[in-house]
Amino acid sequence: MKRLTILAATAAAFVMTGASAPVMAQGSEAADTIDGHPNLNGIWQAVNQANWNLEPHSAGPNPVADGLVGAIGAIPPGLGVVEGGEIPYKPEALERLKKNKENMISHDPEAACYLPGIPRATYMPYPFQIIQGGGDDILMVYEYANANRVIHMGPVGVPPIDTWMGTSYGEWDGDTLVVTTLALSPGDVKLPGGELEPGVTWLDRAGNYLTNTASVVEKFTLNGENHIDYEATIDDPSVYTRPWKIKMPLYRRVEENAQLLEFRCVPFSEHLLYGDLLEGESGSEAAE
Incomplete structure (x- = not known):
């Protein structure tokens, strides 16, 4: 309990102060083990296109301004990280997937700066730190x-x-950290325009998703000094016909000044979320 309190306080300090997270046990100075387990301390990052689409996909235009800004914001192609290549959706779950794809920007929790959930937080195009x-x-x-x-x-x-981030439980299986995350759900989400929709956790910008009945089992296996073999098995009987798995390497950020910087995205999302209210305000002020 004491350890939990310290960790929670550390996270809260990062959030409230926006302080850059210190580099801990980076590079060759790190101890090989901690309490007999592999030392995973450090700043890590996925280098792939999984956040665009977990499945194999071709390059595509900017989904917001197709053709208006050239190649800026275009969707990069990706080989996919899903074992077998395809997510096994139930036929009845494809309707929500179709709706997500048709509303890629306005419905994606990332666009609204909501917390990303698990496993998406791991392979977004930003680093993260294991302490x-x-x-x-x-x-x-x-x-x-x-x-x-x-x-x-x-x-x-x-x-x-x-x-949003669920509750995570961990254990060591030999040299592998196994993390089970349950209860992933944002509840009802207010969409732009004020519409309420039962929240689901988006897995990527393509609209792949899971619900609050899902379990996510992640495995972190240190592979040499600067790589982690990462995999996550996702099971959600309400959405998929069977459990399925994603796999990818995570890379240690080895530059001397590696650290987490601030990315407080709420200000970037205000117009998307509250544009109608802001425009109304502006109109009222003009009338006065």
Whole structure:
């Protein structure tokens, strides 16, 4: 409990102050193990196109300003990170997927600066930091939107409430950190224009998603000094016909001044979320 309190306080400090997270145990100075387990401390980042689309995909135009800004913001092609290449949706789940794709910007939680959930936080195009000390729990802090989560090291429990980032439980399986995350859900989400929609966790910008009945089991396996073999198995009986898996390497940021910087995206989302109110305000002021 004491360790949990310290980790939570550390995460809160990053969020409230916007301070750059310090580099911990980077590079060759890091101890090989902590309490007999591999030392995962450091700043890591995925280098792929998974946040655009987990499945294999071709390049595409900017989804907001097709043709108006040239190649700026165009969708890069990707080989995909889904084992087998395709997410096994149930036929009835494809309707929500279609709706997501048709409303790629206005419905994507990333556009609104909502917390990304798991596993998406891991492969967004921003670094994240693993803080692993002696004791019970591990902290992961993400540059995007000051997101963070505590990995509760111990048996998988029953989360008290659904949240954007879910509740994560961890254990060591040999040299692999295995993390089970449950209760991923934002609840009802207010869409631009004021419409309420049952929230789902988007897995990428293409609209792939999971619901609050999902379980996500991640595995972090250190592979040499500067790589982690990462995989996540996603099971959601309400959406998929079977569990499915994504796999990718994570790379250590090895530059001397590696650190997490501020990416507070709320100001960037105000017009998307509250544009109608802001325009109304502007009109009222003009009338006065």
